[in-house]
Amino acid sequence: MTLPAQNEKARVVRSMFARIAGRYDLMNRLMTFGQDRTWQREVVRRAALPAGGRLLDIGCGTGGIAKMAASDTSLRITAADFTLEMLQQGRSTPPRRRLAWCCADALALPFADRTFDAVTSGYLLRNVVAIEHALHEQIRVAKPGARIVCLDTAPPDQHILLPLINFHMQRVIPWLGRLVSGDRFAYNYLPQSTQAFKTAAELARLMRQAGLVDVVFQRRMFKTVTIIQGTVPAGGHKDSARV
Secondary structure (H helix, E strand, O other): OOOOOHHHHHHHHHHHHHHHHHHHHHHHHHHOOOOHHHHHHHHHHHHOOOOOOEEEEEOOOOOHHHHHHOOOOOOEEEEEEOOHHHHHHHHOOOOOOOEEEEEOEOOEOOOOOOOEEEEEEEOOHHHOOOHHHHHHHHHHHEEEEEEEEEEEEOOOOOOOOHHHHHHHHHHHHHHHHHHHHOOHHHHHHHHHHHHOOOOHHHHHHHHHHOOOEEEEEEEEOOOOEEEEEEEOOOOOOOOOOOO
């Protein structure tokens, strides 16, 4: 499969996250009014991992979801991201045990088929070149019956609060990003990429097309954040995940 402009977008995204790694968690707390931790907890809950299960958190950033899952000491957790600086930042803060950190590309996961009992991600799909390819890779490495759970931003709906939401996204977040991280580009990119991204319903359709079943989603923060899950069929990917 040919991935258009893959190398260029990957370079830009990796460089951007490398620059903001040190302030990434703080900015997430501020931008979401502290709700990001609640969303991460919900992602882990929806993953429905069995005792002693294996979790892959891909596009893990500093490992927020993976660390949330680490409260269950029986789990075997792999936190993977293609930005080394984000992984280094994540490893510098607790918990350091029970997590395996891995530098990996979401479009070419270095794991065997049917390895994990669940696969989670936070703000990954908005940043990849080919959403379908990323989903197929997650399905490939997941066991039959495993859940795929994605947390991401979404373009806001048309409603009475839309002007306020747009002001927060287009004015407050870039200003706050420059103030806290010193990076103007990164926090202009966030609202712009969110506005151009898929709706929750469109993501659900892509997940079903990729082969997942029982796809459901929940929207948070005035419907600008989506938590969406699907289940790998009992028969597994049967090579349909290969593109």
